[in-house]
Amino acid sequence: MGIVQRQSLRNTVISYVGLGIGFVNTTLVLPRLLAPAQLGLTSILVSLATMGALVSALGFTNTTLRYFPYFRDRENGHSGFLALLLGLPLTLFVVVAGALWLGRPLVLRWYAHDAALLGPHYGAMLGLALCILLYNLLEAYTKSLFHTSFSSFLTDVLQRLLIVGSAALYGAGVLSFDGFVLAYLGSYAAIAALLLGYLAAIGELHLRPTRAVLRVRPVGELLRFGSFALLGNISGTLLLTIDSLMLGSHSFADAGIYTIALNISTALAVPFRALYKTAYPLIAEYWKEGATDKMLDFYRRSTRLTTALGAYLALGIGLNLSFIYSLIHRPEYAAGTLAVLLLLVGRLTDGITGVNGIIVVTSPRYRYDLLFNVGLSGCIIGLNALLIPRLGLTGAALSNALALVSINLLRTWFVWRSFGWQPFDRRIFYILGLAGAAGLVAWALPGFQNSWLTLLLRGGVLTALYGAGLLLTGWVPEVSALARKVGLPIR
Template sequence: MNVIKKQAFLSTIFSYGGVLVGFVTQFFLIGNFLEPAQNGLLAVLLSYMYVLVQLSSLGFNAAGSRFFPHFRNAQKGHNGYLFLGLSVGLIGFLITSLGLFLLKDTIIKNEENSTLFADNFYFLLPLTFATLLFNLLDNYAKNLYDTVTGTFLAQFLQRLLQLVAILFIIFQIVDFQQFMYLWVFAVSFYVIPMFWKATRLEGFSLKPNFSVMTPTFSKEFGFYSFLTILTGFSSMVILYIDKIMLAGITTFTETGIYNTASFFGSVMGMSLLAINKAAQPLIADSFASNDLDNISTIYRKSSITSLIVGCWIFLGIYLNIDNLFLFLKPEYSAGKTVVIIICLGKLFDLATGLNGTILTLSKYYIYDTYIMVGLIFITVTLNYFLIPIYGMNGAAFALAIATIYYNLIRYLIVWWKLGMQPFTFDLVKIIILSITIGLTISSLPTLNGNKIMTVADMAYRSITLTLVYGVVIYWSKISPELNGAMKNTWQQIVKFVQ
């Protein structure tokens, strides 16, 4: 647990530092200096890219995480793990690139969006290849218990470079089409320092070594990889199909508004993402040694910590939502409902903790495949029927419902097959405390007037929320891990002041 706490703490710091940079970039800069349709283009390119990356990996990263204990041997270059991953990734990239060329006309089908999308369609290739390679190297480092580097590069550095790219267009140094080259570079650059870091880890080798790949193990590894292609693809579907279908059914303008609003949901998920990256290799090792008690402890604590942080962020968003949208172009105000719907769905995701990670790393991983195949059908169907009726709100409803569906089913299967479940009365306490604090702070007087008064209103509400919420959570002793982190942080502040 000490390894998890240290790695998760550092990852969380970088994640939320990146969130701050991303928030400034996505919400204030892109929301004000790009047209909503251009915002929608960026969202659609990233959405397609993540789906293509998942397909191109051919399930190797997920299988590599589960079976890495079989490869781990620094003296032998981890038995050719990276060579195998690079080979599989290159084959997958060539296959998906061919499919992309063949399906180009089908993908670019909305007449209103076709010119904007067609002019930038082939940026998908460098974006996909760079992200595919980064994911392989990040996964390799994560399996060697370095989860911080990848988080720093993906969550902070990448977003910082995107902010710099936006500044070029704000100061009219480049036009939009020139900006697109800068943006693609900003999104792709992180693979270079990630490769350098991977070479510094003990046992780095790109030499082939197939000694581990016995016929029996190869069959098991290949079967798991095949299943995780489906599960991984389904995960990408739930995360990105809403933007893809929204752009196809409506316009890039509406997609751009939705993209900015949905950013808040990703902010809420940062804490669980950091915990997941830190816990995944330990859970894999615990399964290898049959230490189910350790997994159960990680499961329970991840749920409590994630929900505490998630409720705090949700309250901050909810209490300031009207103020936040005053800083955007008027058309973006249509996204307020999207924010609330997506964030409520995300709270259920946080409450169920690491259910997906535990299930996919267990011997019952095939159940996750069934869940995800069902998820594809449910998500696409919900978007297909809800978007034409409710527009971007329909996409938000579809995402929230799908999030609740797959987390609920995963929770039930982990409980049924492994006898683990994260829910305790502490979760009820967190929800009750959060509702009480939220209602109390929402009754505070509003500072009306110009934008300076709006900033002041946001500041005093956010500071009040943080202080009250932090004191109540600390006093309740619901999470010893967070109490320890808050105590250490306070001691560092006092030491700095003195």
């Protein structure tokens, strides 16, 4: 796990710097400057653009991570793979953008309650879709080159700084709200352009098409895999976007409140995302080499680590939600408190079950993942249709949590049934028990009138009890190794 640990550590550091910026952005800037309906609009625009980019990509982001090891040949420009990777999806985007524009009346009718807010910015959504498509394709390429830190910096740090700066200009009256939306779009365009420049700087921007790319693997095979991956990606993207899209038809204000709840819960997913960025190409290499022993070892160790981190972060966020919402100074946003707790349950399950999805989608049995994903898509749409009219944004969060729990349990079972691998041992349950006990003690502590003191007391007790328990027991060797590196006397 050497390369994974180095890249994951860099990505985690970058991600948590970005998390701090994102927290300021989410809790101290955007909610204070934007009404819930305005914040909901940005969420709807990003969700619609993400879906358009996803369809245009043809599943080539997954295809790159799965098949690039066969094309890897730097001296020969990787046989022109990048030209193929960009050419087909960007060509299809022209068709998708045309369809989205022709479908504008239907979209505005779906969001009839806030059509006056969405209509003037519909064109910006198409530009946003193009930027997201280009960035996602380039990021998949850089992941396959094992260059993940710079893309993490772009999305987790730079883009958030650009959004904070745009919001500050809007708050100062320098930008109108229309100008803020265009600046928001500009942040996506900037990171796509910078990633393109980064590839040029490291000598990996091979844009000249070659016939050699057709001889490495049949294009039909790539397209078939991409088609399956596309259908699978739709469900994954629906998990992230369908809540906002369906909530938006009910109320842009609810979508804005839900966006804040989703952003708060995102802190739990940071270490998982950092690991998965490097795990995907590594697991693809393991499949290519037939290194199943290494893959199983990685599966178990990564699951143990994400369980330990996830449990700690979930408790830390859940115990201090009142403090987090107090920083926003807009009481209407606190309506998302229960939604945050439900979202944390789903994200924690995703971490505990480990890299099961990556194992399936990079395996020879990747087609079976499509069945899970199609089922997940139908499940989450059906649950949202049932629960949002009754429970509003809480119903959207409940749907999200149920979908995440269900898909991860199914994938874990499938990996065990298909390959005889499962990532759990008794230490996983010990870790969860320790986290629960430490969290219960911290929750039982009396609160202070000063919310900062309550935060410090509960957070300090949770950290001391949980951290000491992990170090004394040695249940997570990576934590003990890190403690020894910083000079703690751990055996």
